[in-house]
Amino acid sequence: MADQSLITDEVRSHIGRTTDLRPVVVTTVAVARAVGVYGGEVPQEGIAPGFVLMNLAPEGQSLHLPNLMPASLLISNEFALERPLQVGEELQARSRIADISERLGGQFGHALYVRTDVEFFDRQGARVGRSASTMMHYDPAGGRQREGER
């Protein structure tokens, strides 16, 4: 029997939901954490590695989706900057559910894909950069069942 779509009107209504702007700071701790991933010196001032943006999320996130699948996995992510970030810089950030789609079949069986964007602005309201990620939500049992079918 074919799977039924999990993208109900209720789930679809989450697309486009956006948080308020909230403060984030390019702290030396955040920079050290970023540099710790790939090695190198931690700058105490000046230009921060752009990769730090990947882990700067505004606190108090409120973009929770209904729990439709038991497991999830990141399948793509990215960041892009309009200009170099500065260590210690204060930004405003907001998150948005950009899209929800699904795939029936495939390695992991029936999967839902949720793309989330985070935009970052400076004090003047100019966009400094953005990060984005797509999470795949799936049922491991569904994936194993399909493996057995092969």
Added chain:
Amino acid sequence: MTVDLATLREGDEIVPAEITPEPDQVQRYFANSAFAPKFFSDEAAAKAQGLPGRIVPGPLKVGILYGSVARWLGDAGWVVAVRAAHRRPDLQGKPVTVMGTVARLYDEGGKRRADIELQIINQEGQPSVRGFATVEFWR
């Protein structure tokens, strides 16, 4: 290492880098994070998720790509963007190789930029990540 913009050409390769993402590196990565799923640190939890073992977190692989590009670029400019599509899980403690090629050299907004096509190759020679980066030169 600093890339020489005067001699840089489309098709040039960035020096391949062999990297082994270790479990303690993953642990450090999640040290200050509110989001640290158990399957990154627990083999049984990973298997229960249908994964082959403790995998390397996707954001950490973006960091590996970023580091490879930043090291190649040196003081010649800054990394504007990095994008990664995760095709296969990579296991912690298993070496991977980062490879990259200059796909395009161009001017934008009065600045010289390069787009870099990137891959992370696993031990079996399969691409586990297809990536893309844009760098801007100071010049």
